[in-house]
Amino acid sequence: MAADxxxxxxxxxxxTDARLVAEEMIDDALSKPWLENFRLDNNSIPVTMVGRVRxxxxxxxxxxxxxxxxxxxxxxxGMVDVVASLxxxxxxxxxxxxxxxxxSYETAAALGKEVGADYVIIGxxxxxxxxxxxxxxxxxxxxVNLEMVDVETNRKAWIGNKKIKKLIERRKYRG
Numbered sequence: 001m002a003a004d005x006x007x008x009x010x011x012x013x014x015x016t017d018a019r020l021v022a023e024e025m026i027d028d029a030l031s032k033p034w035l036e037n038f039r040l041d042n043n044s045i046p047v048t049m050v051g052r053v054r055x056x057x058x059x060x061x062x063x064x065x066x067x068x069x070x071x072x073x074x075x076x077x078g079m080v081d082v083v084a085s086l087x088x089x090x091x092x093x094x095x096x097x098x099x100x101x102x103x104s105y106e107t108a109a110a111l112g113k114e115v116g117a118d119y120v121i122i123g124x125x126x127x128x129x130x131x132x133x134x135x136x137x138x139x140x141x142x143x144v145n146l147e148m149v150d151v152e153t154n155r156k157a158w159i160g161n162k163k164i165k166k167l168i169e170r171r172k173y174r175g
Contacts, residue, residue, distance in 0.1 A: 025160045026070055029160055032158050034158045038157075045079060049085060049117035056124050120149050120151055123145045125142060137170070140168070141163070143163050
């Protein structure tokens, strides 16, 4: 089966939902005024970092599935630079530090050359579950919120939101 084939076996959050969130957030973020405003004010493209996107649902949802798509689209667009996240940065810093002791002077990565982020993307995913009194139908409403926050001023430059609603009908199966 192709990876982009739409499936929804359980009615819960799935890969199709993650793809839809990523696509909508990417389109929205790259089309809003914050991007052009930054370019005009700074004569350069903005540098972003993806921070923590909290899963506030009762399900296991790997938010990195759609945040990595956001990073990929930003980098590939040429309109936004992306620096490593905090967890990635620590791993890279460890490697750079190790090189100071074990790599030749000519090939060791220099210290103090990291690029600072202008913006950090933070957010959350939450859900509301509504069940019929008979228990035969369950409605799940998901909302994903992402915010682009100026690291220096804490000003919110962009806010994206994607809502997904699902209806699960439970049927009796004969074995």
